[in-house]
Amino acid sequence: xxxxxxxxxxxxxxxxxxxxxxxxxxxxxxxxxxxxxxxxxxxxxxxxxxxxxxxxxxxxxxxxxxxxxxxxxxxxxxxxxxxx
Amino acid sequence: xxxxxxxxxxxxxxxxxxxxxxxxxxxxxxxxxxxxxxxxxxxxxxxxxxxxxxxxxxxxxxxxxxxxxxxxxxxxxxxxxxxxxxxxxxxxxxxxxxxxxxxxxxxxxxxxxxxxxxxxxxxxxxxxxxxxxxxxxxxxxxxxxxxxxxxxxxxxxxxxxxxxxxxxxxxxxxxxxxxxxxxxxxxxxxxxxxxxxxxxxxxxxxxxxxxxxxxxxxxxxxxxxxxxxxxxxxxxxxxxxxxxxxxxxxxxxxxxxxxxxxxxxxxxxxxxxxxxxxxxxxxxxxxxxxxxxxxxxxxxxxxxxxxxxxxxxxxxxxxxxxxxxxxxxxxxxxxxxxxxxxxxxxxxxxxxxxxxxxxxxxxxxxxxxxxxxxxxxxxxxxxxxxxxxxxxxxxxxxxxxxxxxxxxxxxxxxxxxxxxxxxxxxxxxxxxxxxxxxxxxxxxxxxxxxxxxxxxxxxxxxxxxxxxxxxxxxxxxxxxxxxxxxxxxxxxxxxxxxxxxxxxxxxxxxxxxxxxxxxxxxxxxxxxxxxxxxxxxxxxxxxxxxxxxxxxxxxxxxxxxxxxxxxxxxxxxxxxxxxxxxxxxxxxxxxxxxxxxxxxxxx
Numbered sequence: 210x211x212x213x214x215x216x217x218x219x220x221x222x223x224x225x226x227x228x229x230x231x232x233x234x235x236x237x238x239x240x241x242x243x244x245x246x247x248x249x250x251x252x253x254x255x256x257x258x259x260x261x262x263x264x265x266x267x268x269x270x271x272x273x274x275x276x277x278x279x280x281x282x283x284x285x286x287x288x289x290x291x292x293x
Numbered sequence: 294x295x296x297x298x299x300x301x302x303x304x305x306x307x308x309x310x311x312x313x314x315x316x317x318x319x320x321x322x323x324x325x326x327x328x329x330x331x332x333x334x335x336x337x338x339x340x341x342x343x344x345x346x347x348x349x350x351x352x353x354x355x356x357x358x359x360x361x362x363x364x365x366x367x368x369x370x371x372x373x374x375x376x377x378x379x380x381x382x383x384x385x386x387x388x389x390x391x392x393x394x395x396x397x398x399x400x401x402x403x404x405x406x407x408x409x410x411x412x413x414x415x416x417x418x419x420x421x422x423x424x425x426x427x428x429x430x431x432x433x434x435x436x437x438x439x440x441x442x443x444x445x446x447x448x449x450x451x452x453x454x455x456x457x458x459x460x461x462x463x464x465x466x467x468x469x470x471x472x473x474x475x476x477x478x479x480x481x482x483x484x485x486x487x488x489x490x491x492x493x494x495x496x497x498x499x500x501x502x503x504x505x506x507x508x509x510x511x512x513x514x515x516x517x518x519x520x521x522x523x524x525x526x527x528x529x530x531x532x533x534x535x536x537x538x539x540x541x542x543x544x545x546x547x548x549x550x551x552x553x554x555x556x557x558x559x560x561x562x563x564x565x566x567x568x569x570x571x572x573x574x575x576x577x578x579x580x581x582x583x584x585x586x587x588x589x590x591x592x593x594x595x596x597x598x599x600x601x602x603x604x605x606x607x608x609x610x611x612x613x614x615x616x617x618x619x620x621x622x623x624x625x626x627x628x629x630x631x632x633x634x635x636x637x638x639x640x641x642x643x644x645x646x647x648x649x650x651x652x653x654x655x656x657x658x659x660x661x662x663x664x665x666x667x668x669x670x671x672x673x674x675x676x677x678x679x680x681x682x683x684x685x686x687x688x689x690x691x692x693x694x695x696x697x698x699x700x701x702x703x704x705x706x707x708x709x710x711x712x713x714x715x716x717x718x719x720x721x722x723x724x725x726x727x728x729x730x731x732x733x734x735x736x737x738x739x740x741x742x743x744x745x746x747x748x749x750x751x752x753x754x755x756x757x758x759x760x761x762x763x764x765x766x767x768x769x770x771x772x773x774x775x776x777x778x779x780x781x782x783x784x785x786x787x788x789x790x791x792x793x794x795x796x797x798x799x800x801x802x803x804x805x806x807x808x809x810x811x812x813x814x815x816x817x818x819x820x821x822x823x824x825x826x827x828x829x830x831x832x833x834x835x836x837x838x839x840x841x842x843x844x845x846x847x848x849x850x851x852x853x854x855x856x857x858x859x860x861x862x863x864x865x866x867x868x869x870x871x872x873x874x875x876x877x878x879x880x881x882x883x884x885x886x887x888x889x890x891x892x893x894x895x896x
Contacts, residue, residue, distance in 0.1 A: 229870070236870035240878060243802045269892065273808045273880070276888045281878040 227292065234288040241281045248274045303501075320467035320511075327460025327507050333433075334453030335376045339648065340446025350384060354394035357618060361611070364401020372457075374406035375504065378541040378559060382552040383646040387656040392551060392622050396558045399541075400614065403534070403562065403607045409506050410530075410600035413461060413513050423462035429455030442731060461510055468518035488528040488571060495532020505537035509603070513596045523595045527578065530603050531570045538563050549643050554625040561621060566610025577606055637667070637714045642722045650734045653726040657741050660719050661748070661863055662795075667711040668748045672852070673788060674702040675755040676781045677766065683789050689782040693766075704756040712752060719745050733869060740862045747859035751852045755784075758848040761841045772833040776824075776842055780849045783817055787853050791860050801875060804865050807857050808880045812888055814853045 248271065255267040311318040353363040368377045378399055385395045429451050436448025482490055499508045509530065516526045538560045545556035570577060581602045582592075590597045614621070640663055641656040673680050682692045723742050727735045758780070765777045787810055797803035825842060828834045834842070861879055865872040880888065 232870040233873060236868070236874040237877070239871065240801050240805075240874045243800070244805070244878075247802055268895070269812065270806075270809060272888045272891045273805075273812060275891070276880060276884050277805055277808065277878050280880070280884060281874075284874075284877050 230288055231292040234285065234292045237281060237285045237288055241278060241285060244274055244278050244281065248278070316467050316470045318467075319470070320464050323460045323463030323465075323467055324502065324507055324511065325460070326456050326463060327510060328502060328504060330453045330456025330458075330460055331373060331504055331506065332453070333449050333456055334371065335373060337446050337449030337451075337453055338371050338373075338376060340442055340449065350390060354390050354398070357393065357397045357615070360394045360397025361401040361404075361615075364398040364403075365405040366401075367398075368402040368405025369408045372406075372409055372412075372506065373504075374402040374537060375541070377402040377405070378555075379645070380649065382541065382545050382555050383649055383652055385555050386549050386552040386641070386643045387646045387652050388551075388641050388659055389652065389655060392554055392558075392625070393618055395551075395555045396562075396618055396621060399555065399559050400562060400611050403566070404604070404611060406505065406537075407600070407604040407607050410509050410513065410603045411597075413510050414517075414596035414600040423459055426455045426458035426462065429458070461514070464510060464514045465517070468514050468520055482525070487525055488531075488574060491525045491528035492532040492535070492567070492571065495529035495534075496536040497532075498529075499533045499536025500539045505533040508533040508536065513599060516599060517596045523598070524578075526595065526599050527574060527602055528571075530599060531567050531606070534570075534607070535563050535567050545645070549640075550629055550631050552643070552645055554629050557625050557629060558621055562610060562614055565614060566606060569609055569613060570606040573609075577602065577609070580605055637711045639663075639715060639718045639722075642718060644725075647722075647726050648729060650726075650730045653722075653729075654734060654737050654741070657719060657723060657726070657738060658863065660715070660722075661741055661745050664712065664715050664719065664745060665748055665859065665863060667715065668752050669788060671702070671704060671707045671711065671752055672755045672784070674707075675704050675752075675759045676784055677763065678781060678785050683785050684792050689785045689789070690778070692785065693778040693781045704752065704759060708752055708756075712749065716745055716749055737869065737872075744859040744862040747855040751855040751859070754848045754852045754855070758845050758852065761845055765838070765841070770834060770838070772828055773838045773842065776828070776834075777845070779817070780845060783813070784849055784852060786813075787856055791856060791864075794860055794864050801867060801871055804861050804875055805878060807860050808885075808888075810853060810857050811880060811885050814850060814857075815885055815889060 251267055251271050251274070255264055255271070258264045258267065307321060311321070349367075350363065354360045364377060368374045371377060381390070381395050381398045381402075384390050385392065390398075433448045433450070433452025433455055436444050437452060439445055439448065495508060495512075498511070499505050502508060512521070512526050512529045512533070515521045516523065521529070538556070541556045541559045545552040581598055584601050584605065585592075585594075585598050588601075590601070639660050641659040643656075646652045646656045670680055673683055678692065678696055682696065683689075720742060723738050727738055730738065762777050762781070765773045766781065768774050768777075790807065790810055794803045794807060825839060825846075829836065829839050861876060865875055
């Protein structure tokens with residue numbers, strides 16, 4: 210391993226805050242990925258649903274996920290900046 | 294009384310010994326430095342228990358062989374079967390692993406600890422290990438003073454190893470100088486009386502030092518300096534194996550019955566192994582000679598032969614006991630039955646987990662879930678709903694109509710009996726546990742304490758709600774009856790959704806689905822959605838009924854809010870950053886307003 214690379218590794222190891230933020234970034238990505246998956250499944254379910262009441266109910270879930278993802282993406286951007 | 298005499302006597306005898314013999318002083322100082330090194334080593338490994346060990350343990354204990362291997366590997370790395378058994382006891386106490394897995398680890402730890410004898414006999418006696426000790430101590434202590442938890446942990450481990458090596462060096466020097474003045478072999482006793490006597494000495498020495506490793510080092514160094522006979526050394530090693538169980542027994546004192554059962558298993562295993570080793574000592578010694586000749590150990594290298602013996606007799610113990618693990622589990626469960634707890638007693642909190650931060654947090658989480666379980670019953674019955682109806686798939690508006698006749702319970706009495714004491718125990722435990730924790734871990738603990746408070750608040754609000762509810766849900770006025778049944782159905786649906794989220798523990802987005810409750814909570818608020826106004830205007834309900842409904846809607850709102858807050862903390866599982874990410878995304882009041890706005894725009 211080249212010395213600058215090695216130094217960067219050591220610095221990364223010692224800099225606990227940065228390491229923590231990178232972990233938070235990865236976790237945020239994972240949660241957003243899962244939410245996107247859930248959103249897609251709910252949309253498919255809504256498209257095939259005939260009952261109006263149930264469709265409305267699914268729409269409510271979708272609205273919530275929309276706001277959650279918006280909030281999450283904003284937080285992810287901040288984490289990405291501080292982890293760089 | 295006994296304790297008051299024993300300690301001064303030991304101190305006096307040691308002081309006299311130091312005065313009479315400088316060599317004895319060097320050996321005793323060596324033992325002390327060695328034990329000090331063990332303490333440092335344990336401290337170092339505790340720094341790494343924050344997650345890694347826990348995750349490993351969860352993955353590696355689903356079969357007996359895996360648990361056994363985990364015991365061997367972890368004890369080989371940590372060089373302390375006592376630490377592994379104490380950690381295992383605390384995991385068992387916190388309900389993280391089962392008894393059979395715990396026993397598997399303890400068996401493995403017994404084999405893993407024999408690697409210590411190999412290290413000392415094969416490496417410690419041949420090389421001048423004090424040369425390695427010095428740099429280790431210097432680097433170790435520098436790292437101990439660093440802020441980073443990981444560096445500190447590495448520092449403790451390095452310094453611990455340094456002290457271990459230094460201790461061995463002093464013991465070796467002491468015994469070698471001793472050889473020139475006194476010949477301890479004069480006290481050797483041949484045959485079975487000697488075996489039994491030296492086994493007892495081994496037990497006693499290990500009980501006093503609380504470390505079979507320290508006893509083994511003394512045995513090996515004394516053997517290498519030809520101060521004890523090979524046969525007596527074997528008996529001492531057997532005794533050390535029995536004596537080491539004392540640490541597990543002491544560790545289990547503060548644990549619950551599960552921990553005590555594991556300590557019992559440890560004692561049974563080591564006793565059976567010792568009996569087998571004593572009965573077949575000469576046959577095992579022959580086997581040691583054979584193995585030694587196969588692996589190329591010289592005939593007169595008794596120190597390494599002792600290491601071979603130590604491994605063989607523990608291996609025999611494992612082979613003999615492994616088929617009987619399930620029988621042993623049944624035996625221990627019969628002999629140490631679980632105390633039938635009143636629901637209000639803590640199940641998971643015990644002092645044995647307090648030293649391990651992540652385990653302590655998990656124990657508090659489980660205990661708060663236990664608190665929620667008790668509270669669930671109180672809230673459900675307070676709403677005159679059956680628990681099984683809430684957890685079923687029945688439509689809740691129908692359930693509320695069917696169960697209008699369910700008699701209301703005395704919430705105050707239920708709270709006193711099933712919640713108050715338990716909540717107090719959780720709060721007390723948290724105050725004691727937080728002293729060993731990092732800032733993040735302490736935050737998690739405070740979040741759990743707040744979840745407990747939310748549960749208690751939810752019960753208190755249900756109590757206020759119950760007063761009018763029990764009266765109006767059977768009122769002749771169908772409008773007020775319908776409004777109160779709506780409140781009951783809403784709270785029932787909150788409890789149902791919380792139940793679903795609790796079941797879906799592994800899905801990281803499950804606690805985020807609680808946000809839908811927040812949205813519904815705002816939508817259903819009859820005091821602001823115009824329903825109440827209409828009821829009063831059309832004189833369907835009296836002003837008195839209206840004020841009661843306004844107050845009670847507010848209580849229902851608070852119950853919901855508290856339960857959702859509680860759920861967001863209590864049902865979040867997985868690693869800490871994941872929990873933080875989920876909580877960062879969970880919607881606050883402004884976000885809920887935005888979601889409502891989206892809904893209105895669409896309508």
